[in-house]
Amino acid sequence: MEPMQPSTQINTLANDEPGDVLGGAGQTGSESDVDGLRAHTYGLLAALLAHPPVQELVDMLAAIEEPDEEVDDIATAWRMLKLAAQRSEVPALDDEFHDLFIGVGRGELVPYGSWYLTGYLMDRPLAELRGDLEALGIERSEDTNEPEDHAAALCETMALLITSEDTGLEHEQRFFAQHMEPWLGVFFRDMQTANAACFYRAVGRLGQAFVELESRYLAMAV
Secondary structure (H helix, E strand, O other), X not given: OOOOOXXXXXXXXXXXXXXXXXXXXXXXXXXXHHHHHHHHHHHHHHHHHHOOOOHHHHHHHXXXXXXXOOOOHHHHHHHXXXXXXXXXXXXXXXXXXXXXXXXXXXXXXXXXXXXXXXXXXXXXXXXXXXXXXXXXXXXXXXXXXXXXXXXXXXXXXXXXXXXXXXXXXXXXXXXXXXXXXXXXXXXXXXXXXOOOOOHHHHHHHHHHHHHHHHHHHHHHOO
């Protein structure tokens, strides 16, 4: 496999239009649409985890088209996120984001793979991730100080792998299994019970449901 052209991770989504990030997320579609829906959902989660949501994104989430006649976990999660967006104000979301992920010294949640897997920041899982990213030709943006195992960066990387013509399903399966599946669902569960979380409880619900769906999809895909 030829390496992918170097790309950025955290902060590339900050420059996207909210409509580009949201795309068709939340809607059902034919089998040919599955990868597009997966990539848009990863992109949305990355945007929500990288920065506080801007007004345009909140408005689009509040008006998202719900899945028709579906009552599974992912459909319920989309409905909860829509309702949470309808009830949210951007200044309060900014405060909530900072309390959860930044804080004074540290936020209530620590959104890094190394922390969840070893209890330490910038530990062995990050080194292994960097080796895999280098093999794929993916670089961290020079505009961010966040390490590559930030949950937003991992979601953005998966969106990139799904949409790239230089990688295939086997790369998605391996990256997800090695760097996301062991901890990301736990992170999203923690988000739902965090004291500072209100809107982000719905984000955590969507994230957990989506990670579980991805686990099943990638295990069955050939």
